[in-house]
Amino acid sequence: MTEELTFDSKNTIAYEANARVSIPTYDTLFSMVQSYFRAQWGEKEASLLVVGAGGGNELAAWGPSNPKWTFTGVDPSKEMLQMAEHKSIQLGLEKRVKLIQGTVDDLPSSDAKFDAASCILVLHFIEDIQQKLKLLKTIKGKLKPGAPFVLVSAYGDPGEAELQDRINVWKTFFFDVGYESSKLDDMGKGIMKISFIPEKQIEVLLEEAGFTNITRFYSTGLFAGWICHAE
Numbered sequence: 001m002t003e004e005l006t007f008d009s010k011n012t013i014a015y016e017a018n019a020r021v022s023i024p025t026y027d028t029l030f031s032m033v034q035s036y037f038r039a040q041w042g043e044k045e046a047s048l049l050v051v052g053a054g055g056g057n058e059l060a061a062w063g064p065s066n067p068k069w070t071f072t073g074v075d076p077s078k079e080m081l082q083m084a085e086h087k088s089i090q091l092g093l094e095k096r097v098k099l100i101q102g103t104v105d106d107l108p109s110s111d112a113k114f115d116a117a118s119c120i121l122v123l124h125f126i127e128d129i130q131q132k133l134k135l136l137k138t139i140k141g142k143l144k145p146g147a148p149f150v151l152v153s154a155y156g157d158p159g160e161a162e163l164q165d166r167i168n169v170w171k172t173f174f175f176d177v178g179y180e181s182s183k184l185d186d187m188g189k190g191i192m193k194i195s196f197i198p199e200k201q202i203e204v205l206l207e208e209a210g211f212t213n214i215t216r217f218y219s220t221g222l223f224a225g226w227i228c229h230a231e
């Protein structure tokens with residue numbers, strides 16, 4: 001990640017404020033994923049791997065209403081994980097939540113495989129395509145056969161006008177909450193520092209990583225979400 005895109009203490013506080021402006025359907029996204037996971041298991045116990053658990057929004061959205069779910073969250077950012085830990089304690093989830101500072105490579109190899117995984121708003125911070133693929137392959141390797149996986153990422157071809165049009169739409173979300181036009185132009189340039197790749201390429205990476213039944217279920221502004229299953 002570049003320095004501007006790290007999740008240090010300053011950016012961590014800003015993240016909570018900005019996520020719902022940047023993605024006006026942010027909370028709906030978490031409700032949709034919860035519905036999808038619930039449909040797999042009903043009221044049964046389930047173990048979830050949350051990749052990029054920093055901030056704790058997956059835990060807060062899914063923990064209280066699903067008392068039989070347990071969560072293992074990984075995230076390299078100490079500051080973001082502190083926020084996740086704080087939320088987990090506030091919501092009384094700590095007995096069902098394990099947080100690991102690091103990446104999926106830092107998960108103990110002895111751990112049982114998971115019933116499901118999510119990787120929400122992480123992939124576009126990984127610049128190298130092979131590293132993106134490695135992350136998806138590692139997640140797949142941590143899942144039981146058939147387990148559902150949800151990926152949400154920025155997408156688009158940086159060379160295409162279509163992405164520029166969506167960036168202009170994205171800027172209007174910030175304009176509407178009072179950001180000055182001059183700041184929006186800088187933000188439009190800044191957002192290009194994240195790693196956009198075309199939707200088709202994301203689907204190919206999921207296939208190569210060993211996921212099947214890949215379906216796009218979500219799209220808002222710069223971001224889209226796919227549901228699929230580990231082979």
Ligand SMILES: C[S@@+](CC[C@H](N)C(=O)[O-])C[C@H]1O[C@@H](n2cnc3c(N)ncnc32)[C@H](O)[C@@H]1O
Pocket residue numbers: 007019051052053054055056057058074075076077080102103104119120121122125126135
């Ligand atoms: C935009 S936040 C998303 C957090 C949370 N998933 C959400 O939607 O609110 C991106 C998070 O991904 C984390 N991250 C970056 N690279 C990662 C990696 N290789 N593995 C796991 N998490 C990573 C960052 O530290 C940050 O906490």
